[in-house]
Amino acid sequence: MQLHTREWGPSDGKVAVLIHGIMADSRCWWRVGPHLASLGYHVIAVDLPGHGESPRAEVYSPELFASSVLESVPAGPELAIGHSLGGLTLAVAVERLRPGRAIYSDPAFRLPRVEGGAPMTDMMAQLKDVTIEQVAAMHPGWTAEENAVEIEMLKLWDPRTALSLSEIVGSDHTPEPIVPSLVQLADPSFLVSPEYAKDLEAKGFEVRVVKGAEHTIHRHLFEDFLAGLDSWI
Numbered sequence: 001m002q003l004h005t006r007e008w009g010p011s012d013g014k015v016a017v018l019i020h021g022i023m024a025d026s027r028c029w030w031r032v033g034p035h036l037a038s039l040g041y042h043v044i045a046v047d048l049p050g051h052g053e054s055p056r057a058e059v060y061s062p063e064l065f066a067s068s069v070l071e072s073v074p075a076g077p078e079l080a081i082g083h084s085l086g087g088l089t090l091a092v093a094v095e096r097l098r099p100g101r102a103i104y105s106d107p108a109f110r111l112p113r114v115e116g117g118a119p120m121t122d123m124m125a126q127l128k129d130v131t132i133e134q135v136a137a138m139h140p141g142w143t144a145e146e147n148a149v150e151i152e153m154l155k156l157w158d159p160r161t162a163l164s165l166s167e168i169v170g171s172d173h174t175p176e177p178i179v180p181s182l183v184q185l186a187d188p189s190f191l192v193s194p195e196y197a198k199d200l201e202a203k204g205f206e207v208r209v210v211k212g213a214e215h216t217i218h219r220h221l222f223e224d225f226l227a228g229l230d231s232w233i
Contacts, residue, residue: 001064003046003072004053009037015077016233017099018045019069021084021108021216022124022162025052025153031222032081036233044073048089050158060164062173066093076100079233083218084108084191085165091175102181103232104205105225106189106215110196111169119166125159141220177204184228185209186217 006026009016016036018029026045033043047054048065057064066089080099082090087107094102112120130138135147142150175181183205185192192200197207210217210228218225226233 001049001055001057001068001071003048003055003068005047005072006033006045008033008043009041011042013037013040013042014079015074016041016043016079016081017069017073017077017097018043019080019082019086019089020045020048020051021086022121022165023051023127023154023157024083024150025054025156027052027149027153028083028216028219030149032218032225035226036079039233041079044077046072048085048161050161052153052156056158056160060161062088062092062165062168065089066096069093070096073097079103081105082107084215088173091173094175094181095178099179101232102177102179103184103229104181105184105217106186106191107183108191109174110172110191111165112191113169119169121162121165121169124162128154128157128159130154139214139216139220141214142216146219174200174203181205182229182232183207184217184225186213186215187211190215 020028025047029045036043049057049068050060070093076098078100081103083105085108087104132147132151135150183200187209201207208228210224214220
């Protein structure tokens, strides 16, 4: 599936690929993309299937997300960053994409269940029609601009992406660190426990925690997000 993309920076620059999380789209990188462009990158941010202006599908899966990214961006980029579902997507695609460096920002390698046993993805599907006031209450550290971006992204989001992913809740998509790989974590992360973080380090990942950051690190604490990528971008 060919995806809609948003681009920043010089066309002849080293390529950076950005992959957003569930319910979002390429607009969530509105600060990250220009910053990477200022460092000389040609930045390509995708809208995953069912998100933003990309096509819809009847059923969504990690492989559909990964294969669509591979179809839509150049192979062998200098840098690839995936947040949450984007981290899961990058994990599935990384062996074929072969970026110079892979950054997984609070990645959903393992999708959990919420209290009571229901898939977290089912709960996400219920957020399709939240108001901007509800967004502000859920993300008290976000700016007014981030809240507005969230509402605009939700308008174009297909909640079937979340419902489809309920099929993989409980499975493990942890990749091999076949390229230099950083896992950047929220504080605390509801997706990567301290024990799991230690397992990732033993596996060969570098793991860094962004103190005080919520799940959407790049949207909550932008400067701290960048500081947490020191020497990686």
